[in-house]
Amino acid sequence: MRIAIPLTGTRGDVHPIVALGLELRRRGHDVLIGAPPNLVEFVTAAGLEARACGPDVQQLYSSEEGQRALATGNTLRLMQLVAKQMSGYARQMNREVIEVCAGADLIVASTVTEDRASSVAEAMGVPLVVVHYFPIRANSAYPFPGSLPPRWNPPAAINRATWTLAENLRRVVFARYLNDLRYMLGLKKSFASPAATLARTDVTEIQIYDPVLVPGLREQWDERRPFTGFLTLDHDTRAAVGDLAGDHDGILSWIDEGEPPVFFGFGSMPIRDAGAVLAMVDEVSARLGVRALVSAGWSDLDTGTARAGAQVKIVGPFAHDTVFPRCAAAVHHGGIGTLFESLRAGLPTLVCSVSFEQPLWGAQVERLGLGAHLPFTKLTSARLEQKLAPLLTAERRTRVAEFARTLRTEGTTDYAADLIEAAAK
The missing domain is CATH 3.40.50.2000 (Glycogen Phosphorylase B;)
Incomplete structure (x- = not known):
């Protein structure tokens, strides 16, 4: 056919x-x-x-x-x-x-x-x-x-x-x-x-x-x-399209050097001022005492020249299912693919929605006790800290891990x- x-x-x-x-x-x-x-x-x-x-x-x-x-x-x-x-x-x-x-x-x-x-x-x-x-x-x-x-x-x-x-x-x-x-x-x-x-x-x-x-x-x-x-791609296809081409050894080595980091990334949503968002992540992670793994895929950030505190690592492409299980939480735009991966890994998730269906997924994450929702248009350092801090608890991680077992994988x-x-x- x-x-x-x-x-x-x-x-x-x-x-x-x-x-x-x-x-x-x-x-x-x-x-x-x-x-x-x-x-x-x-x-x-x-x-x-x-x-x-x-x-x-x-x-x-x-x-x-x-x-x-x-x-x-x-x-x-x-x-x-x-x-x-x-x-x-x-x-x-x-x-x-x-x-x-x-x-x-x-x-x-x-x-x-x-x-x-x-x-x-x-x-x-x-x-x-x-x-x-x-x-x-x-x-x-x-x-x-x-x-x-x-x-x-x-x-x-x-x-x-x-x-x-x-x-x-x-x-x-x-x-x-x-x-x-x-x-x-x-x-x-x-x-x-x-x-x-x-x-x-x-x-x-x-x-x-x-x-x-x-x-x-x-x-x-x-x-x-x-x-x-x-619907997810198999390992061979992901390798063929370049999803597995990132520096996974470097990322995992950095993760293993300290406490599990919080992931920050915004998928395919272009952001007007990537530098301001990075500064916000730098400030909030320092105040909360957490490390931050920042994906540059959503921006024009140069992973080689962008600067942030010692607690922040800026990376290029990587396989979510390899890295996410080693993280403490996730902050992203709420696209269904990234949302599936963060919840499957048991990560409390803060959805910073841009538009279309993303606010729906943000609202559902909040209603189901899996994380929080903050529209990207309202993103500030204070609000990011306020929404993220309650997600960094053992109780919230347990709740999301229980939910992850109900997902169809x-x-x-x-x-x-x-x-x-x-x-x-």
Whole structure:
């Protein structure tokens, strides 16, 4: 079976889908991934066929306009920014999704490409499966990510109202571009939301995050939305894409020289003033009497020239599952991949969310007693110290270690591949 997977977004969006694509290829299927142009090399290094699809979102976030939007911490503002980028790229994106899906027997789409992929699948008469990295369908347990302050615990009716608003906003903003695509495909116009379209055609929507992070959600959805847990790359693939190329011996030697450090890193989120953030980490770690392991991957920091106190080590790429178990706690942006790794290692976690689904995960970490949440826009030395200090206790570490044992860490990719094969029958 030939399987096409059109994607767009950052590496965090592509990483788990590469794991899924490799498992599908291992089962004998031909897999083509449409990846953002800056991530095509990442996909091919993993051993999969790839073709450019969609804009370079990382470049957008790193632009002056993108940095201003990220600095607001406002999800709707970021949605407007992405919509503006897509308005100039829409027709090319339409063509690229069609090209990636040409000749496919089945299409797998993500949260961002499901609307286009559903029209292409309809025109081709082939099955469609979508994967979601966070809750993106209406429910009464949680509001639409970023629509309300994360600390709020609104009633069910308010939660559902946020979904109605968000789905209608998405439908209105992207309707013109999608109907341009439908015209190209010879289909009638449609003004239905992606959620309504996929529900009408009974499309399987695989949730590639762990249900224990969102208690009560699985009970609200039927078997059309199965949960697999996070999809991870195997050791050989991680080596091939460079994830294991860091100075692990140097990092581990430094860790072993003293007490377990606190990890600080912000994934693929570009930060406007990396030097100021490093100074904040330096100050707070000194005041708390802890060592700090700082990942420079999220910034333009030069690991060779950046300066901080003796209790701080600045490092390049490394394997989370090798280093995290030796740490005392973690501070990061709350992307689901990094969150999975910090919780799997039993680390009390402070989520400094930037936008999109990250505030949701920050709120859940706090509600579940696994850590704390501090929006990046509110980050100061005083607040960082206030949020981090309570996480550095044996009691909190025990609580997170107990939770870690409930996470799904085995067979997640196999299960997702099973669901995709079942959709083709």
